[in-house]
Amino acid sequence: MTAQFNVQIGSFRKINKIPNAWSxxxxxxxxxxxxxxxxxxxxxxxxxxxxxxxxxxxxxxxxxxxxxxxxxxxxxxxxxxxxxxxxxxxxxxxxxxxxxxxxxxxxxxxxxxxxxFNGVFAEPTGVEFTVNVTATDADDLSIFDQSLHASMVRLLASGLSSDVLLHRLFEDQITGTQFPEATGILWQLESVTSEGLSRQFKMVSSDFWFGQLANIEMFEASAHADESDEEE
Structure with missing residues (x-):
């Protein structure tokens, strides 16, 4: 089932470390x-x-x-x-x-x-951002319960130009039925709020994949869950 959404980018910032990554x-x-x-x-x-x-x-x-x-x-x-x-x-x-x-x-x-080492190694470039996702039908939101990471990567890919690396490297997974690499693309992903037909999600990833979203405020998107009922 392909679901349709309106997606708004909320907060968006560049990061060079993930909070609490080291204990x-x-x-x-x-x-x-x-x-x-x-x-x-x-x-x-x-x-x-x-x-x-x-x-x-x-x-x-x-x-x-x-x-x-x-x-x-x-x-x-x-x-x-x-x-x-x-x-x-x-x-x-x-x-x-x-x-x-x-x-x-x-x-x-x-x-x-x-x-x-006060340098020497390259400075990692990541992004931390929120998205507000609004469905036209409440049933469409179920894709995020079925396979959260895979559905969200497909959703965000809808807002990126077709020539970005995410599409060039993973187009088969984006359009297909299994996306096991999704958790390696969205490193951290959580649902923050849920109200009616809308949900807000917070996530951390690489600037390499989603830096382009810094210049995007809103887009229409389609996405679908993996065939498996289990989260990758």
């Missing part, structure tokens, strides 16, 4: 990988973070990148981690890596490493 648990695990986990359990959060950043800075930039990627991507082989840690300097992996499901992790890795 005390993350810092402790990073320190453990570096072999520096003695006597840290009772340390204040700010002190633990500062010590972790200093410990990363004591390493060569590529070695620090390897520590961070080892923590983030347990599914990747050591050899792949070695390659990526070298490629990170000079590259923009949160945009360029072939598997977009890892882009959010790369984004947060760059944010942390750039701060630890």
């Amino acid at each position: 005390n648990k993350d810092y402790l695990q990073l320190m453990a990988i570096m072999g520096l986990n003695d006597g840290l359990d009772d340390m204040e959060e700010s002190e633990l973070r500062e010590m972790c950043m200093m410990s990363l800075n004591d390493l060569e930039a590529t070695e620090a990148a390897k520590i961070v990627l080892t923590h983030l991507f347990t599914e990747l082989a050591e050899g792949k981690i070695d390659q990526l840690s070298n490629d990170m300097i000079g590259d923009r992996m949160w945009e360029e890596y072939s598997d977009c499901l890892l882009h959010e992790g790369f984004f947060s890795a760059y944010a942390l490493l750039r701060e630890a």
